[in-house]
Amino acid sequence: MTDKISFDLVSPERLLFSQAAEMVTIPGAEGEMGVMAGHMPLISTLKPGVIDARIAHGKHDRFFITGGFAEVTAAKVTVLAEDAVPLASLSAEELDRRIIDAQEDIATAKSDAEMAKATAALDHLRRLRSAM
Amino acid sequence: MATVKEMRVRIGSVKSTQKITKALQMVAAAKLRRSQQAAQAARPYAERISTIISNLAASVGGPSAPLLLAGTGKDERHLIVVATADRGLAGAFNSAIVREARRKLAELVAAGKNVKILTVGRKARDQLRRQYGARFVESYEVGNKTPNMARAQPIAARILELYNAGEFDVVTLVHSRFKSVVNQQPVLKQLIPAVIENAGPAPFYEYEPDEVAILTELLPHNIAVQILSALLENEAGFYASQMTAMDNATRNAGDLINTLTIQMNRTRQAKITTELIEIIAGAAAV
Numbered sequence: 348m349t350d351k352i353s354f355d356l357v358s359p360e361r362l363l364f365s366q367a368a369e370m371v372t373i374p375g376a377e378g379e380m381g382v383m384a385g386h387m388p389l390i391s392t393l394k395p396g397v398i399d400a401r402i403a404h405g406k407h408d409r410f411f412i413t414g415g416f417a418e419v420t421a422a423k424v425t426v427l428a429e430d431a432v433p434l435a436s437l438s439a440e441e442l443d444r445r446i447i448d449a450q451e452d453i454a455t456a457k458s459d460a461e462m463a464k465a466t467a468a469l470d471h472l473r474r475l476r477s478a479m
Numbered sequence: 480m481a482t483v484k485e486m487r488v489r490i491g492s493v494k495s496t497q498k499i500t501k502a503l504q505m506v507a508a509a510k511l512r513r514s515q516q517a518a519q520a521a522r523p524y525a526e527r528i529s530t531i532i533s534n535l536a537a538s539v540g541g542p543s544a545p546l547l548l549a550g551t552g553k554d555e556r557h558l559i560v561v562a563t564a565d566r567g568l569a570g571a572f573n574s575a576i577v578r579e580a581r582r583k584l585a586e587l588v589a590a591g592k593n594v595k596i597l598t599v600g601r602k603a604r605d606q607l608r609r610q611y612g613a614r615f616v617e618s619y620e621v622g623n624k625t626p627n628m629a630r631a632q633p634i635a636a637r638i639l640e641l642y643n644a645g646e647f648d649v650v651t652l653v654h655s656r657f658k659s660v661v662n663q664q665p666v667l668k669q670l671i672p673a674v675i676e677n678a679g680p681a682p683f684y685e686y687e688p689d690e691v692a693i694l695t696e697l698l699p700h701n702i703a704v705q706i707l708s709a710l711l712e713n714e715a716g717f718y719a720s721q722m723t724a725m726d727n728a729t730r731n732a733g734d735l736i737n738t739l740t741i742q743m744n745r746t747r748q749a750k751i752t753t754e755l756i757e758i759i760a761g762a763a764a765v
Contacts, residue, residue: 359704418531
């Protein structure tokens with residue numbers, strides 16, 4: 348039995364999740380990373396993707412985020428998500444709507460950075476959609 | 480002396496006013512609960528983002544620090560963002576915020592600074608337009624729905640656009656802080672350059688990508704978050720203030736109805752007594 352790490356997921360509008368987890372997988376700017384208790388202190392930006400919190404063996408909570416920040420200390424992971432949705436509540440229609448949103452974002456992007464971000468979000472949404 | 484008929488009409492009109500204030504009070508009470516929850520739910524995010532920024536700021540210094548953190552190094556051109564509610568009938572809620580804004584404005588103008596205003600909420604626009612209309616850069620409305628990120632984002636984007644275009648040195652936000660249902664306080668908050676709380680010795684962090692890259696993403700986002708939290712606190716404060724104001728108004732209307740009813744009864748009784756005396760006097764004379 349490993350030590351658990353406390354995991355908070357907050358969006359600007361509310362606190363979505365606050366519980367201890369065995370391991371939290373977050374989509375870091377420079378690659379996915381699995382965070383467990385005793386991790387080195389780290390602050391990272393996040394890409395659009397899925398956060399996977401393993402509460403216990405075989406028990407996972409998954410959230411889709413559109414980007415954000417993560418602060419990791421030895422005992423705690425805090426994810427500040429721009430927008431977060433539990434994956435379980437994400438329906439095919441909802442995904443389709445988000446895909447259209449992302450396409451609009453690409454069309455209206457003013458800067459390269461915005462463009463890159465929207466494209467990454469779209470890619471991810473498409474992958475999620477095809478996995479369904 | 481007003482006639483009984485006139486008084487009856489008057490009482491009727493006060494009663495219908497009372498019905499309206501009573502209804503508004505109950506609506507405000509119901510909405511207050513929801514907006515209070517929304518304001519509280521948004522707090523953890525705002526708190527954590529400032530902790531992260533403070534930690535980051537401790538390790539980024541000197542010329543590499545982004546403009547939003549370091550400022551332009553000048554203190555000449557100010558932008559005051561005044562956030563109130565769209566609607567009134569909430570006691571001194573809006574005027575208290577506007578008064579605080581005016582105080583700051585007068586202070587800056589007296590110091591010879593170049594001051595511009597951005598308003599969020601119809602009341603801020605209406606109350607400041609006459610005196611400071613020429614200084615307006617933009618006016619936003621709060622809208623009917625509970626403020627969310629989609630509402631705060633365009634406002635933040637506009638502020639950042641102006642700031643990045645080099646229009647301002649300092650940006651200050653004026654809004655109402657929701658302390659409790661009976662206590663809302665107008666507050667000034669400096670948005671740019673970011674204010675760093677001294678969190679003590681920062682833990683040593685690894686950064687991915689590097690500090691500056693994170694800060695350049697985090698700081699603009701922080702502006703939107705600060706605006707959102709201001710809007711949410713404003714909404715909760717607005718309904719709390721409206722509830723209290725309408726409760727008072729309902730009670731005042733009740734008092735007024737009582738006084739008027741007593742007056743009306745007296746007048747009616749006086750008339751009856753006079754008539755009786757006349758009849759008795761007439762009978763006695765026969």
